[in-house]
Amino acid sequence: MLKPEIFATAEHLHHAAADLCVNRCSAAIATQGAFHLALSGGTTPKALFRLLASMEYRQQINWENVHVYFGDERFVPHNHNDSNYKMAKDTLLDNVPCRPENIHPIDTAVDSAQTAAAFYSKTLTTHLPKNSQGRHEFDLILLGLGPDGHTASLFPDTLALKEMDKICTAVFVEKFNSWRITMTYPIINAAKEILLLSEGEGKANIVYDLLITEKDTTRYPVQRIKPAGRMSWFIDEAATKKLT
Ligand code: 6PG
Numbered sequence: 529m530l531k532p533e534i535f536a537t538a539e540h541l542h543h544a545a546a547d548l549c550v551n552r553c554s555a556a557i558a559t560q561g562a563f564h565l566a567l568s569g570g571t572t573p574k575a576l577f578r579l580l581a582s583m584e585y586r587q588q589i590n591w592e593n594v595h596v597y598f599g600d601e602r603f604v605p606h607n608h609n610d611s612n613y614k615m616a617k618d619t620l621l622d623n624v625p626c627r628p629e630n631i632h633p634i635d636t637a638v639d640s641a642q643t644a645a646a647f648y649s650k651t652l653t654t655h656l657p658k659n660s661q662g663r664h665e666f667d668l669i670l671l672g673l674g675p676d677g678h679t680a681s682l683f684p685d686t687l688a689l690k691e692m693d694k695i696c697t698a699v700f701v702e703k704f705n706s707w708r709i710t711m712t713y714p715i716i717n718a719a720k721e722i723l724l725l726s727e728g729e730g731k732a733n734i735v736y737d738l739l740i741t742e743k744d745t746t747r748y749p750v751q752r753i754k755p756a757g758r759m760s761w762f763i764d765e766a767a768t769k770k771l772t
Contacts, residue, residue: 677748
């Protein structure tokens with residue numbers, strides 16, 4: 529497993545992540561006129577999204593040319609408190625001048641998670657540029673890490689882990705008794721860059737497992753994230769509690 533960069537506090541981690549987003553966005557817009565960014569869900573990214581929308585950072589990003597996508601989504605309405613779209617809208621998208629047509633949520637107002645996944649695959653292939661190998665590629669994908677080693681909604685022991693053709697799929701998560709939609713390994717690993725964020729004591733056990741007990745395995749879904757491009761793993765000291 530990739531060696532993480534450790535930050536003294538969550539705040540330091542958020543600033544480092546925001547600085548990386550600003551840097552990559554500027555570079556992408558300078559070279560291709562657009563920045564294609566996939567957001568992670570859950571709670572970890574909320575502070576980063578609020579920071580990106582703050583006076584300190586908002587002006588540093590040319591939001592007009594930023595395309596925003598979602599690495600995964602819960603199969604709930606967009607106004608539901610569990611919606612990753614709602615979280616991103618509340619913390620970031622309502623507070624920066626992204627063009628509405630450049631915000632690409634996973635449409636959950638359909639009959640099934642499978643339909644939502646099929647539609648999103650079409651959204652991705654419609655809007656994402658292709659690289660020289662003809663693969664649709666993101667400039668940057670933000671990912672989180674669950675205590676069970678999942679990332680996006682690639683949960684252990686699910687068929688989503690085996691999906692090597694579709695770039696987006698539906699997955700039923702037993703422990704949450706709910707459906708999700710997730711990008712799959714093929715498109716995630718085709719990205720130019722991935723930034724994996726993990727913070728807090730709640731992630732100390734999985735961080736320990738990934739770096740010590742299972743460091744040379746692919747037991748956890750996150751261990752199969754190996755992008756063609758760059759990958760960074762930012763953690764705070766609280767998440768290293770079990771290591772020290
Ligand atoms: C989601 C996320 C998921 C998340 C991890 C960590 O939809 O929940 O995409 O992969 O990143 O579950 O979640 P926390 O940041 O809430 O710990």
